[in-house]
Amino acid sequence: MTLALIAALPFLGALLPGLMIRAGRTACATATGSVTLLALALLALQAPAVLRGEIVQTRIDWLPALGLNATFFLDGLGLLFAGLILGIGLLIILYARFYLAKSDPMGQFYSYLMLFQGAMVGIVLSDNILLLLIFWELTSLSSFLLIGYWKHLPEGRQGARMALAVTGGGGLAMIAGMLILGNIAGSYDLTVILQHKEAIQASDWYLPALILILLGAFTKSAQFPFHFWLPHAMAAPTPVSAYLHSATMVKAGLFLMARMWPVLAGTPEWFWIVSTAGLVTMVMAAKIAFFKDDLKALLAFSTVSHLGLITMLLGFGTRAAATVAVFHIINHATFKAALFMTAGIVDHEAHTRDLRRLGGLRTLMPITFTIALLASLSMAGIPPLNGFLSKELMLEEAAHTTWITPWAMGVLATIGAMFSVAYSFRFLAHGFLGPVRDDYPHAPHDPGPGLWGAPAFLVLLVVVIGLFPMASAAWLVDVAAGAVTGAPVAVKISHWHGLEPAALWMSIAAVGGGLMMLGAWAPLRAMWDGTPRPEAKRIFDGIIEPLAALARSLTYAIHNSSLSRAIAVAVLAIAAAALWAFSGGSHAPGSRALMPVEPVVAVIWAVTMAAAVSVPFLHRIRVVALIFVGVVGLLLVPFFVLMSAPDLALTQLSVEVVTILLMLLALNFLPKTTPEESPAPRRLFDAGVAGIAGIGIGWLAWEMMTRNAAFEPISHFHLAQSKPGAGGTNVVNTILVDFRGYDTFGEIIVLGIAALAIYALSENLMRSPAVTRRLAGTRPEREAGDRHPMMLVVSTRLLLPMAMMVGVYIYLRGHNMPGGGFVAGLVFAIAYLMQYMASGYVWSHARQRYDHHVLIGWGVLIATLSGAGAWAFGLPFLTSGYEYVHVWPLEEFELATAAIFDLGVFLCVLGAVLLALASLSRLAQRTGEVANTRAYDTEAPQESR
Amino acid sequence: MMGHWIIAPVVLPAFMAGLMVTAMRNDLLLKRVMGVTSIVLLNAIALALLWSASTHGPQVYFLGDWPAPFGIVLVLDRLSAMMVMLLAALALAVVLYAIGSGWDAKGAHFHPLLQFLLMGIGGAFLTGDAFNLFVFFEILLIASYGLMIHGGGSERTRAGLQYVAFNLIGSSLFLFALALTYSVTGTLNIADLAQKLPDLPEGDAALLRVTAVLLILVFAIKGALVPLQFWLPGTYANAPGVVAAMFAVMTKVGAYATLRFGAMVFPPDLPATGTLLHALILPAGLVTLVVGAVGVLGASTLPRLVAFGGIASMGTAFTAIGAFTPATTSAALYYILHSTLATAAMFLVADLVIRRRAHARLTETAPPIAQSGLISALYMAAAIAMAGMPPLSGFLGKLLILDAFRDQAPLVWSVILVYSFLMILGYARAGSSLFWKPSAMEAQPDERAPEGLAFTATFGLLAGLVALTLLAGPVTVWLGITADSLYAPQDYIAANRLGEGG
């Protein structure tokens, strides 16, 4: 459990700063620091066991189905890294307390920092590669926040995005690599995977996995060619740079390579990829670092260079080299963190980090200078400091490694070391030595111990390890290297190996060369400035920006908000898919006997088709198009009659009438003609698309009608049960209100919703000033003088009750004969519409006692309650009952609960149609018309009541 | 056993909506109270249904007391119960957000329409009848039309028109497909179809294949599968934010139906259709993924960015569904749970931003917004979820899918990983320009009502993601059983008691 707690503590600690910041900055830092300290203490408690060679494990099941579990283990490597992360973390917290300005939100900073710390600890303690991946990506995210912490700096923003893109992207690649490893090993547990070296290296998937995992590692550790993001991350506050970009995050890649070393290393692929990347990075970054004027940039490239060095060592694939790598990791962490903090102090005090504006700080900031001096000398590899020890070992390893030629590696490593010496001394010489200047942006002097305490402690380590490596560090190197190489290691570190080793001479050459380069600074700088070189940010932007622009243009080109394109693509895709599906299965033509064609029917068919086909040709005059569409709809009525569907004929007819009224109401607001917009080829294309769909659907219809169903249709039950079971002889109606009453329930709700939506939109429209303006302009040029001709009004007075009577009749007989609540509702609605047309909406509606909403609401409620009424009898929703009633002297008649449901249908339909049309009428009133107070316009004989 | 409660997710909102329209049309407060009450009840019912489905197996509700397949049935199984639960949970967040943000007061009828939408979606999840599925699709669609144009405005209306028009064509396609289904098989009951189709005469195979493809493509339209996705960006980007959040579950209806039919009615071992649907959906899902991710990277307004994020998540879901194996289906279900909450959260965050920001364009700066710190944190969390970054459930969902696709690793893995990369880029770019742009720092933000309820709702969704992450173990075990039951539907069919009344 302890390991899980160690990993969890920083995350829990991330919640603290936000709360503690109210108690003051020091309290905030103390609280945060104590969490880290607690974690460090817990780690220390585990250390003895690890140093004895044991492995501490914790396992919590999380997602066993996937093999993702919260499994942690602690070995030497983990101990080393966890110690570095927590220890340096503690120092950074201390340092940041004094570094951050009053205006910087410190709580936020510590929260981000703790998130990051937790993620890092998680990486190094994970015993499950999926878990490791989670922490891995979390470091990318939290570093994104940290780098972008100063939101106002565009460099910070871009730097953060670049870091996230590169490291996050690399992490994605690593996911694939890890999954491959897991699949080969049969487990995602690291401890298991680490035992499958042979299986993994023999697998066909070894190389892809290696490349993918290395992509993750290289991006994180800023190895060539992914080194470019790191300097840009320097826009972050210095504590961040010191922590992430020297001590921890960038080392996550190294950690991973070290972690996977037992299973991945030792192959030629590993050697070539890893050591080459490391070597190139080391040399190239060192050279760049030499020419950087920004202290932090210099240190950043120096970091990249040192990471390259370590990568190279790991790439060699030998135990000795790996051991040296581990040692250098420790050393680099100490001196580089100290240097970053020093740079931060300089920046903090002098308000600049530009070497060209610095110099002479030696006397102004003696403490800072001392720290910087020791750390730089260590970085340069000057004895007896710790940097010297690991550099010697490195040079020795390089000298004995054959890379292309036996000597190339040694030469290049020496050149790298030479640059390293050069930039280290330049850091000192241009920053601290030389005369005191009088043009610093701010008068520098040594800060308080709060700021220099942390680097001073680190430099102390630099010196102690340098002087007494065997006592102070060898045990840690042993246990960590042992974990990396999977075998016991007993390292021997000494300052003097005699005159034989190549490293001595290479070292001397490096120091000499480095000093000479610094001496020749001015001409070298001029040469450097004269050399064109790729600027990382420009290249990155050159990739990302065009990518984003391409994405944008692609997206907007494809999704151009064109309905016609959407439909055309959909139709073609559907047709293609259907054709493809059809061609893949066996097909027997239908065997159903066909119905003979009557001449009359054929003629009327031809008339219908003529009307339909003509619509595309004359659709631009909209009323005419509506008339032709109406003809097709009208002629469907006799079709349904002919084909034994009286209910359908009734419904089609009444819906058709209401639809035409609706369309005309709408057309009043819309342009009356459609301009010709599509060019002929486009029209031809559209016709082709439509034609394909038409042929396809027509052919499917043919196939459907000419065969019998493979199984007996379920409707045989409806026919058999209509009378005895549902109490009605009109089977269509019993299906609608009983067998499938639930469909009808849904259907009326659709209508109700439609009306509500229409009402809501029309309400909105009436509130808009632009709409009101346009409405005023919709009146036709020429208008008849009378709005409500008397003849229509008088006829309506007769027709209205008559139509209602027909409606009642259709409702009542629906269960047994064609009709029903739906058609009845429409007939009633048509009757009301007739009244509205005759005397106008305002006059007519003023004489109506209820709101249309209420009709809809009651319709829904009645239908729902009539369905739910069955519950009272313990029966399912919509279960109906019927009874034949005999009341003297009347004939026997039937009472069916389905009729109540049908009443709900009726009300809902009526309310919906009226509400929809009323909404449109209300809009029409905004065209500036005057409400009438009389039923009809004609002057003479009027009545009043 | 749940008895009548199975239909409660349909009847309850219908009744509440009817009541609102009838009696409390002009009283916003009353409607809010009723709306929240209804949804809280719905959550309780959904929870009970979920429990019952998990412990008692599939249960069938015979509407009108008619035997299947002649009447319509509702079927409560693990999958439908889960989807109803998801719906209810999302609805709670949405209704609270709508009240908190005042969206529900920006036009008439928000609350009844929302109730009807819940009814439609819940009904679609629960129904055991193919034609009834169409009816409930239409209910949810028309309610969504109403909600889509809630609040009005020129572009919203026009986008709504495109949405409606395209979906009307989708509805037509649905009816074509249902007619074919009935004419070939003579039945509409899903269990009946699942039972009968293996015995289909060979000569009908081709027609059945066409039927299957047409049906699935209808669902693909709802699910915005490329190339049927064109309706989504405009619709989601122009819908009120809170409505768009609710729509996050609407696309899942398409995914749900695809799964229900693809796994149960046209399973891979059905001789007539075989791997037809697999071959259709999987590639389309992958392309959808890419289209969505490219859209996220290329979007120039926040709502469009989120909309494309939604497309990408549907691409992921369809990719997983399209394999039609229990393992991938289980992963797909987890991903569906995740992406519904994540997409909704993202839409709510986007709405928080847009209502405070002078404009929605990402390419141009705008004055700072009120509560920027809190909102940016919410954005970050939602973006992490959408992009499938750790530690939220999106990452687990992605891992589950990747792991389930180990047989098709090169293609599927690379597409999913590349898409993740593009998503990360897109969300990071958008986030930094929304919250970090320097010119966004100049003026002081407007004072704004704190909208505690709106933030609570957004937090609630994110908390859901956290829960989904922490409980991933038990959840995936449960989903595994659910997925298995789809490919071995004996219990589902048996619960229908087919032919006992014929």
Add this chain to the structure above:
Amino acid sequence: MEALVAIAIGVMTAVGLYLTLRLRTFPVILGLTMLSYAVNVFLFSSGRLVQNRAPIIGTGETYTDPLPQALVLTAIVISFGMTAVIMIMAIGGFLESGHDRVNMSGRDQDDGGPEAGAADGDAAGEGRA
């Protein structure tokens, strides 16, 4: 007869789709109406064509399949509701922007902000085909 009906369904489908591919709202809506005719007849035909066998119990010995008729009824009603909704949207779009184009202009789709609603689209009249 079956052939005639099949052709009719195909023709109505094609005409409907052609109209929905137009660029103005009204023809699109007419196209959807026409398409719904095709759908209804198609759905109706799934019960096959039968004359003089209306499914009213007691009016004959055998009856045509009543189920598709019931389904078509439902479909007709639903499509009516849908037509009404899209119609008001067309009106709304026109009244708010001054044109009745179906497609949105490039500028339109970039505005999601609160002020977008009030925008006057008369100017956005580029001739997009």
Add this chain to the structure above:
Amino acid sequence: MLKRLFPHPYLSLTLVVLWFMLVNQWKLGSLVMAIILATILPLVTSAWWPNRARVHHPLRLFGYTMLVFWDIIVANFQVAYVILFIPRDKVQSRWITVPLDLKSPEAISLLAGTITMTPGTLTSDMSACGRALLIHSLHAPDPDSVRDQIKSRYEARLKRIFE
């Protein structure tokens, strides 16, 4: 009371007859239903028919209806003749103004309807004040006689019935 229950008694009566026409059968139950509806529907719709049409001679109204039926049949033959046999350019269409003596809107409407359904004439408009009808005659070599016939054959009868 009865007046309030039956605002338009003739309408109610018509509706009873109509109901029987609809149900197409003679049953006691139908009568009960007919009476219920004939009571309710005029009440429901009475708001839109605020005044009461007075019919003084209901039997004469029946006679008038028969007369019009006969005229309609005749009219059809006349129109058919014109359509089929009179050369296109010989058809003498005329506008005719018919000044109205009728006041009741019901009566005027009935007259206008009659004119449309009977010999070769068609009510095309009404003056804004409602005191004249504009008639179009399909083939009227002598328009004055047409007007006279309308006034004597139909308007006079309607005046007796309604006023």
Add this chain to the structure above:
Amino acid sequence: MTPVLQTAIELVIAAGLVGGGFFALVGSWGLIRLPRPMQRLHAPTKATTIGVGAALLASSIGDLPQGGTISIQEWLITLFLLLTAPISALFLAKTLILRGEADPDIPDSGTGQPWATLGQERPDP
């Protein structure tokens, strides 16, 4: 029912059908043949109506020869047609007048007021 009566009724039915067909055809033919818009209005309002009326008569008594009863629903249909046809005709005529498609030389109304269609909109008192 005697065979003679039966035959007579059948003859009436047949006459109704033949006449109905004839008039329906004449109505539609008149629409094409008559040269002026106002003239074409006459054709359907009369000929078609009576054509349908005749068919309805045939339908009404169509069951008699088989021993059925007279169906009176057809009368209702006829009634509705007669009630509504004049309104259609009036509105069609008004439309022609307003659009200037009617015969010219519309006479004065003789009342001092214009024809309603051509007048100015009159606000309610």
Add this chain to the structure above:
Amino acid sequence: MILGYALTFMFACIALAFVLNIWRLFTAPTLTDRIVTLDTMAINALALVVLYGIRAGTGLYLEVSVLLALTGFLGTVAYCKFLLRGSIIE
């Protein structure tokens, strides 16, 4: 026998009438003519429905005719009102 011929005759007449109607619809010189034709077609459709009923010997389809007679004119009036006033309900 004779009924059969008469029925066939009327069917033929109605079919021919429809042909004339559609011809008029295409060639109509004025918009009003098209409305007149639509009105005529509604009545012809009514006749067709009645004829189908007579031929099938059933009254099941009469309600369709009732509805056609009752509502058919409404379309005509609405089209005219549209041309006359723009707004059909004002």
